[in-house]
Amino acid sequence: MRNRLPHLAATTLASLLALNTAWADEVQVAVAANFTAPIQAIARDFEKDTGHTLVAAYGATGQFYAQISNGAPFDVFLAADDSTPARLEAEKAIVPGTRFTYAIGTLALWSAKPGYVDSQGQVLQQNQYQHLSIANPKTAPYGLAALQVLDKxxxxxxTRAKLVEGQxxxxxxxxxxxxxxxxxxxxLSQIYxxxxxxSGSAWIVPSSLHAPIRQDAVILAKGxxxxAAKAFVEYLKGPKAAAVIKAYGYEI
Known part of the structure; x- marks a missing residue:
């Protein structure tokens, strides 16, 4: 009998591991590019704490909208604005009642060169640079916010002839x-x-110079x-995720 105990213990452990695996699921998440670093940190904690697996894809919010509308197999969408998730909600493409703001983004004017950008952003007024990079304002909310700042x-x-647009x-x-x-x-999350x-030098743009960058999340109809989709959204609302989000310069 004594010799059988290790075998029984091993069998029980194997059964528990198999049971845990059976309960674990995978969630496919479309993530706005600005949230790349935070979601990688959050995903590690989420997987460790829940046993679920998170698979993330990164890109522009507008591009994700087009993909989702064409049947892309995402369960959850973390957008860089609130209007795109609201549009998906109006189109009945999300699980009702799941839309919420998970972060409020901050825009920054940044240079890789130390001392190049002053703390008040006067480098823009001086107009001595040749190229000013922004995200595509048609698909990326941070690009739209950048244009609003320039207009203000x-x-x-x-700056029109100096703009270089990223996807x-x-x-x-x-x-x-x-x-x-x-x-x-x-x-700001990219440099914070x-x-x-x-690194480099930056001007943290006052929020009064552009519309609020409210970033909403939804569970999509496919999720x-x-x-795992429901578990992830609940985790995103929790204290561990909130601490990570704030650490990257976002407001909650």
């Missing part, structure tokens, strides 16, 4: 980080770490019967 500062005409905020950031543009409008700008 009466710099639309002065999304990630590409807009890459144009600056590689030196193809001296400066650009990016999401431990409560400060991690209706996916337990």
């Amino acid at each position: 500062l009466k710099l639309t005409e002065a 999304n905020i990630t590409q807009a950031f890459q144009f600056v980080s590689t030196g193809n543009a001296e400066l650009g409008f990016v999401a 770490k431990d409560g400060k700008v991690a 209706k019967d996916n337990p």
